[in-house]
Amino acid sequence: xxxxxxxxxxxxxxxxxxxxxxxxxxxxxxxxxxxxxxxxxxxxxxxxxxxxxxxxxxxxxxxxxxxxxxxxxxxxxxxxxxxxxxxxxxxxxxxxxxxxxxxxxxxxxxxxxxxxxxxxxxxxxxxxxxxxxxxxxxxxxxxxxxxxxxxxxxxxxxxxxxxxxxxxxxxxxxxxxxxxxxxxxxxxxxxxxxxxxxxxxxxxxxxxxxxxxxxxxxxxxxxxxxxxxxxxxxxxxxxxxxxxxxxxxxxxxxxxxxx
Ligand SMILES: C[S@@+](CC[C@H](N)C(=O)[O-])C[C@H]1O[C@@H](n2cnc3c(N)ncnc32)[C@H](O)[C@@H]1O
Numbered sequence: 157x158x159x160x161x162x163x164x165x166x167x168x169x170x171x172x173x174x175x176x177x178x179x180x181x182x183x184x185x186x187x188x189x190x191x192x193x194x195x196x197x198x199x200x201x202x203x204x205x206x207x208x209x210x211x212x213x214x215x216x217x218x219x220x221x222x223x224x225x226x227x228x229x230x231x232x233x234x235x236x237x238x239x240x241x242x243x244x245x246x247x248x249x250x251x252x253x254x255x256x257x258x259x260x261x262x263x264x265x266x267x268x269x270x271x272x273x274x275x276x277x278x279x280x281x282x283x284x285x286x287x288x289x290x291x292x293x294x295x296x297x298x299x300x301x302x303x304x305x306x307x308x309x310x311x312x313x314x315x316x317x318x319x320x321x322x323x324x325x326x327x328x329x330x331x332x333x334x335x336x337x338x339x340x341x342x343x344x345x346x347x348x349x350x351x352x353x354x355x356x357x358x359x360x361x362x363x364x365x366x367x368x369x370x371x372x373x374x375x376x377x378x379x380x381x382x383x384x385x386x387x388x389x390x391x392x393x394x395x396x397x398x399x400x401x402x403x404x405x406x407x408x409x410x411x412x413x414x415x
Pocket of ligand 1: 180181182183207208209210211212213214215232233234235251252253254275276277278282
């Protein structure tokens with residue numbers, strides 16, 4: 157089959173998966189539409205992709221088919237046997253995604269990836285350590301994708317509903333981080349994530365984090381006021397009100413005194 161064509165309404169990745177009789181691919185079926193939505197723009201471009209979790213090597217073959225020959229593919233697995241799936245432009249590093257020193261070494265040996273996919277062991281610490289060590293290495297405008305987040309609810313993976321050290325709970329702090337510009341609270345400060353994260357996209361079992369240099373968001377009004385603005389209910393900042401009154405009074409007093 158020509159997997160480059162759509163197959164009974166399936167996108168190319170889903171069609172490839174459905175027809176795969178080569179090395180096994182292990183993916184949840186609803187991932188294919190999400191992958192295609194986010195990955196489409198990278199097809200046939202000289203991009204760099206890093207996948208954690210090789211298993212039988214099937215997903216690496218699928219990425220090659222989808223992204224094309226210009227893509228540089230890197231992968232990580234803890235199982236040394238996975239090294240056999242290495243090819244000329246698909247390099248595999250053997251080590252644990254929970255080992256910070258190993259990840260730092262990988263980081264130093266590869267270009268900044270456009271896409272990182274964490275499809276490794278899916279335990280809480282693995283997902284958190286990998287994110288902490290690798291997100292900063294994602295290229296500007298690139299994406300970090302962590303999958304199988306349902307393990308955040310599974311005890312055998314270290315998860316549990318609202319368990320403070322699950323990846324899902326950890327990632328909920330990202331929502332605060334990207335909004336920290338507005339907090340004005342010592343407990344929520346602008347941090348590296350605030351300055352480097354454009355968007356967080358949650359799907360069932362998956363989180364996509366868009367990396368992009370960010371600045372404090374700006375709000376402006378343009379155009380005529382047809383209705384009086386004071387007719388629109390909004391919480392009033394009393395401190396601002398008194399500051400403005402003070403300003404006006406000071407000006408009037410200065411004028412009166414001739415200064
Ligand atoms: C779900 S499979 C990967 C599936 C593959 N991406 C695919 O789509 O076919 C998970 C892989 O993660 C690897 N793995 C488990 N724990 C790991 C760890 N601590 N560090 C790196 N890889 C790990 C396993 O050896 C296994 O190959």
